[in-house]
Amino acid sequence: MELAQFVKDFELQFEEVEPNSITPDTIFRDIDEWSSLMALVIIAMADENYNVKLTGDDIRNSKTVKDIFEKLKVK
Amino acid sequence: MSNPFTLQNKTILITGASSGIGRATAILCAEMGATLFITGRKESKLNETFTNLSGSGHQKLVLDFENEDAITRLVAAIDQLDGIVHSAGIVDNVPFQFIKQKALDKIFNLNLNVPLMITRDLIKKRKLHSKSSIVFLSSLVGVGKTYYGATSYSASKGAISSVIKVMALEMATKKIRVNSVCPGMVLTEMVDNLEAISSNQLKKDEKENYPLGYGTPEQVANAIVFLLSDASSWITGTNLVIDGGASIH
Ligand SMILES: NC(=O)c1ccc[n+]([C@@H]2O[C@H](COP(=O)([O-])OP(=O)(O)OC[C@H]3O[C@@H](n4cnc5c(N)ncnc54)[C@H](OP(=O)(O)O)[C@@H]3O)[C@@H](O)[C@H]2O)c1
Numbered sequence: 001m002e003l004a005q006f007v008k009d010f011e012l013q014f015e016e017v018e019p020n021s022i023t024p025d026t027i028f029r030d031i032d033e034w035s036s037l038m039a040l041v042i043i044a045m046a047d048e049n050y051n052v053k054l055t056g057d058d059i060r061n062s063k064t065v066k067d068i069f070e071k072l073k074v075k
Numbered sequence: 076m077s078n079p080f081t082l083q084n085k086t087i088l089i090t091g092a093s094s095g096i097g098r099a100t101a102i103l104c105a106e107m108g109a110t111l112f113i114t115g116r117k118e119s120k121l122n123e124t125f126t127n128l129s130g131s132g133h134q135k136l137v138l139d140f141e142n143e144d145a146i147t148r149l150v151a152a153i154d155q156l157d158g159i160v161h162s163a164g165i166v167d168n169v170p171f172q173f174i175k176q177k178a179l180d181k182i183f184n185l186n187l188n189v190p191l192m193i194t195r196d197l198i199k200k201r202k203l204h205s206k207s208s209i210v211f212l213s214s215l216v217g218v219g220k221t222y223y224g225a226t227s228y229s230a231s232k233g234a235i236s237s238v239i240k241v242m243a244l245e246m247a248t249k250k251i252r253v254n255s256v257c258p259g260m261v262l263t264e265m266v267d268n269l270e271a272i273s274s275n276q277l278k279k280d281e282k283e284n285y286p287l288g289y290g291t292p293e294q295v296a297n298a299i300v301f302l303l304s305d306a307s308s309w310i311t312g313t314n315l316v317i318d319g320g321a322s323i324h
Contacts, residue, residue: 036276037170037223043271044173056273 001050006069009049013041024066046072079306083108085157087303088197090140090190093120095263096212097162099292100299104160105129107300112153114138114163140189141181150196158303159197159209161190168224168271179227186231191238198246205250208303209242211235213255218314220259220322224271232257236314243312252311254302259318261290287319 003024011022014033028034039059046054050072058071087104091097093115101113105128113128115121118137125135136152138145140163164186167178190211197203216225217232235255242253260266260280281289298317301307316322 039273040168040170040224040271041173044169048173053270055270056276057270060273060275 001069001073003066003069006050006072007065009045010042010065010068013038013045022065024064024069026065027063028065028068029063042068079308080301080304081108082158082300082304085303086110086112086155087158087160088112088114088153088156089160089162090114090193091161091163091212092124092135093117095162095265096258096261096292096295096299097160098124099296100160100162102127102129103293103296103300104303105133107304109158109303112136112156114149116140116163140185146189146192146196149193150200150202153197153202155202155204156197157204157207159194159203159207160299160303161193161209161211163189164212164265166265166269167227168269169226170224171226174226179230182227182231183234186228187234187238190235194242198249198251203249203251206305206308207251208307209246209251209253210299210302211239211253211255213239213257213314215257215259215316215318215322217255218257218316218322220318239314240312247311252302252307254307254310254313254315256295256298256302257314257316257318258290258295259285259316259321261292261295263292284324285319285321286323290317290319 007022007024011017016033043054046052052072052075062068082104087109089097089101089111092101092113101111101124105111111133113124113135116139121135121137138149165182167182194209213236214232216229217236221229239253239255246253295317298315
């Protein structure tokens with residue numbers, strides 16, 4: 001499991017962000033398109049691509065994209 | 076004067092009685108005088124409900140409805156009924172573009188096919204008395220109010236809310252009534268299992284969308300008992316919304 005790939009997978013879920021504009025340190029709640037639906041999308045993407053079940057609280061307790069990746073890694 | 080709200084002299088089947096709404100309904104039905112046949116998947120949880128039933132003569136059967144012979148075993152074990160409450164069910168919370176065929180099949184099987192097949196077999200085997208009442212657990216999502224990630228769940232509940240009308244129509248000649256209750260959010264194990272939703276989101280949802288706050292299993296059970304009793308003898312084909320005012324907006 002690689003951080004760079006996860007950041008790419010994360011970014012791919014958004015429609016309106018510039019390619020390569022999301023980094024590990026991006027505070028995802030600051031992305032205009034972020035919403036409670038996007039939280040569900042990220043959870044479903046992690047399940048589909050990484051076979052890992054994140055929870056809503058995992059997302060809530062994260063600030064950056066890297067924080068989510070760290071939670072993914074330990075599951 | 077006879078009390079139309081009583082369940083005395085009625086035998087009622089309740090699925091999903093090991094937890095949440097099914098358990099609260101079983102406990103209340105027994106208090107109202109019914110004799111029960113309860114089912115659940117987990118034996119210890121079903122026993123816990125069973126020991127809390129007042130009155131006597133109740134029966135229980137542990138069944139996993141994902142097993143092929145479960146319905147046959149259930150129908151064979153039942154003698155005669157005056158009511159059914161289909162409370163066994165599951166939920167899923169995945170955005171539309173991520174839904175999987177397998178998960179969709181599972182939720183349709185447990186939430187729709189199983190309760191329909193149980194009812195069909197009981198009717199075919201003439202195990203439902205005339206004037207019986209059948210209550211399905213639909214949901215607010217079954218009648219058009221919905222939320223993110225509810226594709227497969229609302230599809231299964233929408234099917235329930237629609238099929239009860241056909242059943243009510245066809246079963247009227249036998250004087251059997253068919254209704255559903257459509258609860259809003261009730262904090263049960265089912266909601267605990269919705270892990271994709273954070274506890275904070277639930278608090279916010281309750282505050283913003285529920286004038287009377289979230290409901291309890293007992294509040295839903297009260298409405299189910301009404302639909303099982305003769306007090307609702309002129310009500311059939313109805314989706315009864317119970318949601319603390321959530322659908323007012
Ligand atoms: N809670 C809500 O907010 C809400 C709102 C609207 C509608 N509803 C509906 O109300 C019904 C009851 O929900 P609840 O909140 O009481 O949920 P719950 O506490 O999770 O109870 C679900 C019941 O279904 C049983 N069940 C699940 N899978 C089964 C299987 N494969 N075979 C046999 N039994 C199985 C469970 O058995 P075990 O516990 O033994 O595993 C449990 O008794 C459901 O149809 C649900 O869709 C709930």
